Amino acid sequence: MDFKDQIKQLSDRVVKLKENILTEEATKTAFIMPMIQTLGYDVFDPTEVVPEFTCDLGIKKGEKIDYAIHKDGQPIILIECKHWKEDLNSHNGQLFRYFHVSNARFGILTNGIVYRFYTDLVEKNKMDEKPFFEFNLEKYRESQVEKLREFHKSYFDVDTILNTASELKYTNEIRNAIVQEVNNPSDEFVKYFARPVYPGRFNDVTLEQFRAIVKQAFAQYANDYMNERLKSAIGSDAVVENRAEAKAESPVQSPRAEEVQTDEPENKITTTDEELQGFYIVRAILYPEIDDITRVVQRDTQSYFGILLDDNNRKPICRLHFNSSNKYIETFDADKKGTKHLLESLNDIYKYRDEIISAYKMY
Structure with a gap:
């Protein structure tokens, strides 16, 4: 089994079992040890994976860390474990102390779901x-x-990892700073973008007005940018392909996505700009999750606009119901049972990002 498939299997295990994991020890057994095993280390070899590894801290002797992974007789990774429900933000101090007195170059703090x-x-x-x-x-x-x-x-190679660790660290911190500013713009951030377009003085009222405008502008830019990229990738023949697919193959039925043969007269199916825009938004949501975004295809029918994986009507990602005054997106659970959600605008599709990604990951 490929490494990414092993990680997917472990991810499914976490989702399925976590509510039954009541203690830290159970978290180690059910989640953390399988992860160590997935990383290629033999959890049953005490010379490679050492549980309760001793780290003497000055005058404090016998202090132990949950696991130490060894290579050539020396610790290379220290692992501090917590229960899966615990927030890790307040627990890095213990790993910090152990790291200081160890030869290991890497430390992992985990609750079995998040690995830092x-x-x-x-x-x-x-x-x-x-x-x-x-x-x-x-x-x-x-x-x-x-x-x-x-x-x-x-x-595993220490030099290889260290060569990229610095770039990863600062790239992630800058990205997080950007996300923070876009979601909750600071006064200086708002002024930076407002000054070129507003010559007046900034007071509290003006700042709040422009704070909302800046947030809206960034959301609109992100949406337009992703949609334009996807439109370019799809090409100008999307509607033609859609009609051919709708004529040749049957739609996905609700509430369960079963294969049913129906004839959809071509001249009765009209793919609207809004449906295509919704399709591009779904692709934008899935773009970071999938290697080949062209696997996500659209298939229009008289009753709904279907979005499928691999052009397979047994792999529905979601459906768009835009043929009435009220617009809905239909998402699917693990049993392929559909649930409709009212949309006030096309941007509301982003609210169902988790459901869309979960549907893709089912397949």
């Missing part, structure tokens, strides 16, 4: 306060799986 990777980029032999990489089993991108693969026993 630390090293000593700022000051040698002193663990950084912030992780350079974070992997969330419930929400990850394909590119993050490739980064995680570097910690696999077969590929």
Whole structure:
């Protein structure tokens, strides 16, 4: 089984079992040990994966960390574990102390779902306060799986990881700063964009007005940018392809996505600009999650606009119901049972990002 398939399997395991995991020890057994095993290390070999590894802290002797992964008799990764429900933000102090007295170059703080990777980029032999990489089993991108693969026993190389850790660390911090400013713009951020278009003085009322405008402008830009990229990739023949598909193959039925043969007269199916715009938004949502976005296709019918994976009517991602005054998006659960959600605008499709991604990941 490929590494990314193993990670997907472990992700499914976490979602299925987590509510039954009541203790930290159960978290280790059900989630963390399988992850260590997935990374290629033998959890049953005490010379490779050492549980309760002793880290003497000055006069405090016998302090233990949950796991230490060894290579050539030396620790290379320290792992501190918490219960899956615990917030990791308040727990890096213990790993920080252990890292300081160990020869390991990497530390992992995890609750079995989120894995935070630390090293000593700022000051040698002193663990950084912030992780350079974070992997969330419930929400990850394909590119993050490739980064995680570097910690696999077969590929592990300290110099290789350190060479990219710095770039990852600062790229992620800058990205997080951008996200923070876009979601909750600071006064200086608002003024930076408002000054070229507003010559007046900024008071509290003006700042609040422009804060909302800046947020709206960034949301609109992000939406337009992704849609334009996807339109360019699809080409000008999208509607022609859609009609051919609708004529040749049957639609997905609701509430369960079963294969049913129906004839859809071509001249009765009209694909609207709004339906295509909704299709582009769904593609934009899935773009970071899928290697080949062209696998996500659209198929229009008289009753709804279907969006499928691999042009397979047994793999529905969602449906758009835009043929009445009220517009709905229909999402599917693990049993392919559909649920309709009212849309006030096309941008509301982004509210159902998690449901759309979950549907894709089912297949």
